[in-house]
Amino acid sequence: MILPQFPIISMISMLFCGLASAIFNKKSHKLFLSIGFSLVSIILLWYSSSYITEYGNINYSFGNFGKYGISFKIDHLNIRLSAVTILASLWFLIYSKLDKIFPLINIITFGAIGLLYTNDIFNAYVFIEVISIASYAIASCYHNDKPKHLYCFNYLIYGSIAATIYLLFIAFIYSFTGHLNIDQISLKLYLIPKDLIIISLYIFIFAIFMKIGFFPLHFYLKDLYGNINANIAMFLSSMSSGVYAYFILKIINSLYTNIIYATYIKDLTLLMLFVSSLYYCYIMIRNNYNYENTIAYLAVMSVLNYIVCIMFINNNWLLFLSIFISDIITKMAIFKYKDTNKYFYKLLIIFLYVGMPFTIMFFTKWKIIEQLYNLNNYFALISLIILWFCSFYGLFKSMDSQHIHHNNPKYFIPLLLLSLLLGSLWI
Amino acid sequence: MLEIIYHKLPYFASIALMCIGLYMALAKSNMISRLIGLGFMQTGVLVFFIAIGKVNGAIPPVITFDNQEIYSNPVPHVLMLTAIVVGVALLSLGIAIIKQTHKYYNTIDCKEVTKIIKGEK
Numbered sequence: 001m002i003l004p005q006f007p008i009i010s011m012i013s014m015l016f017c018g019l020a021s022a023i024f025n026k027k028s029h030k031l032f033l034s035i036g037f038s039l040v041s042i043i044l045l046w047y048s049s050s051y052i053t054e055y056g057n058i059n060y061s062f063g064n065f066g067k068y069g070i071s072f073k074i075d076h077l078n079i080r081l082s083a084v085t086i087l088a089s090l091w092f093l094i095y096s097k098l099d100k101i102f103p104l105i106n107i108i109t110f111g112a113i114g115l116l117y118t119n120d121i122f123n124a125y126v127f128i129e130v131i132s133i134a135s136y137a138i139a140s141c142y143h144n145d146k147p148k149h150l151y152c153f154n155y156l157i158y159g160s161i162a163a164t165i166y167l168l169f170i171a172f173i174y175s176f177t178g179h180l181n182i183d184q185i186s187l188k189l190y191l192i193p194k195d196l197i198i199i200s201l202y203i204f205i206f207a208i209f210m211k212i213g214f215f216p217l218h219f220y221l222k223d224l225y226g227n228i229n230a231n232i233a234m235f236l237s238s239m240s241s242g243v244y245a246y247f248i249l250k251i252i253n254s255l256y257t258n259i260i261y262a263t264y265i266k267d268l269t270l271l272m273l274f275v276s277s278l279y280y281c282y283i284m285i286r287n288n289y290n291y292e293n294t295i296a297y298l299a300v301m302s303v304l305n306y307i308v309c310i311m312f313i314n315n316n317w318l319l320f321l322s323i324f325i326s327d328i329i330t331k332m333a334i335f336k337y338k339d340t341n342k343y344f345y346k347l348l349i350i351f352l353y354v355g356m357p358f359t360i361m362f363f364t365k366w367k368i369i370e371q372l373y374n375l376n377n378y379f380a381l382i383s384l385i386i387l388w389f390c391s392f393y394g395l396f397k398s399m400d401s402q403h404i405h406h407n408n409p410k411y412f413i414p415l416l417l418l419s420l421l422l423g424s425l426w427i
Numbered sequence: 428m429l430e431i432i433y434h435k436l437p438y439f440a441s442i443a444l445m446c447i448g449l450y451m452a453l454a455k456s457n458m459i460s461r462l463i464g465l466g467f468m469q470t471g472v473l474v475f476f477i478a479i480g481k482v483n484g485a486i487p488p489v490i491t492f493d494n495q496e497i498y499s500n501p502v503p504h505v506l507m508l509t510a511i512v513v514g515v516a517l518l519s520l521g522i523a524i525i526k527q528t529h530k531y532y533n534t535i536d537c538k539e540v541t542k543i544i545k546g547e548k
Contacts, residue, residue: 129513149528150540175479
């Protein structure tokens with residue numbers, strides 16, 4: 001039966017697409033190939049999703065070595081995230097028109113899907129490096145004005161140090177459990193001393209936080225995102241945030257469920273995700289004076305983050321408060337543009353980012369509110385609705401004033417601090 | 428103490444390599460030195476990985492039919508082959524970026540390049 005093979009076929013097709021599109025010189029050929037493969041992958045994932053609904057999760061094991069082989073586990077969550085990842089790259093391909101890097105974008109998508117599916121910690125390392133090497137190459141291709149390869153080099157060095165620390169985590173786990181498969185490790189991990197488990201958790205968290213540049217470890221990404229092409233920065237930031245956050249939560253949920261404060265680390269991860277997204281968003285917007293790019297890429301970034309958030313919804317209303325404050329700051333930052341005549345775009349931005357009906361964000365926000373209602377968390381629900389209206393009003397007023405709204409740090413720093421405070425209280 | 432060091436020599440060597448590599452990658456100003464430091468650090472982890480696959484009194488996992496039953500674990504060696512390939516890919520990309528930096532700024536010293544970038548701004 002071919003239906004259970006569809007997720008893997010979609011993943012391999014992205015790799016094939018990346019390699020094949022490198023052969024062609026013409027932009028139209030590359031674009032046609034990439035769009036074709038991406039659409040086919042999305043259709044395959046659609047059918048796979050319905051298969052999983054009917055028959056349950058799909059498990060693959062390679063090499064026929066039983067419990068020692070590499071295995072992939074595909075469930076409702078990662079199949080949807082992989083579809084979103086392909087959509088994000090498709091959006092980038094159509095919109096950015098940076099045809100030189102189409103093959104690399106497809107390879108990043110392949111790596112991201114692999115990272116979502118894999119159930120093996122070393123295999124995850126390989127996919128992390130596939131994503132990383134392609135990201136370093138992309139980052140050094142296009143710059144805002146003059147090439148600033150030093151920042152790309154720093155990106156490579158710090159990213160590689162993080163990957164090496166992740167390798168150390170694998171060595172640590174393997175030396176105590178003798179397994180690389182996440183399911184097998186989770187069965188053996190409780191046999192080793194708790195202190196060692198905690199050390200391994202710290203190593204893992206540090207490695208991945210550094211890899212994606214989560215808030216305290218974001219120092220090396222600041223210059224990079226500010227100086228490379230805004231489209232690429234948006235793509236790299238959104239892709240890495242969504243996929244790696246899923247990976248962190250997957251490892252913590254699978255291996256460290258018995259550690260008391262693993263749940264706090266999970267929550268901290270989510271909080272860091274949104275704070276770092278906010279930070280990069282602001283940097284990228286500051287360096288980008290193009291409405292279309294902002295609309296396109298902020299939408300992708302936000303949707304990726306929201307989907308991760310919806311999947312892991314708990315009773316954490318403060319997290320959502322932080323998210324929405326972040327949203328408001330982002331929206332405020334949008335109005336730092338030189339071109340004030342394009343009212344259509346301004347209106348479109350308001351519709352997209354306030355989440356007015358029939359936009360993507362409307363459905364995601366509606367889903368969050370629905371879940372909060374089901375959890376009987378009315379305080380969070382009312383807070384979110386108030387924030388929603390506040391953001392709409394703020395944007396509307398900014399548009400109405402018909403002048404450029406230069407954002408002074410004094411406007412957004414208090415909100416950022418409030419967001420952090422709320423987050424830390426909740427932790 | 429010396430006996431412990433002697434028996435755990437690969438582990439100490441790997442820690443030393445990782446520390447030297449980390450220092451070079453972070454503290455050095457020359458881009459080539461930083462890249463070499465990264466290589467050192469990766470090598471340290473490779474040594475650590477291979478050391479955990481060694482079993483005392485065991486032979487390499489090749490069937491010799493001489494009643495030797497204990498074999499060392501070959502899996503870490505296989506895994507590290509992949510890690511070496513990844514390391515080489517990173518090294519080549521790093522060298523390409525250094526070459527581009529030299530082309531535009533005529534230097535590969537991070538401090539000097541930073542000064543030039545700041546001067547441009």
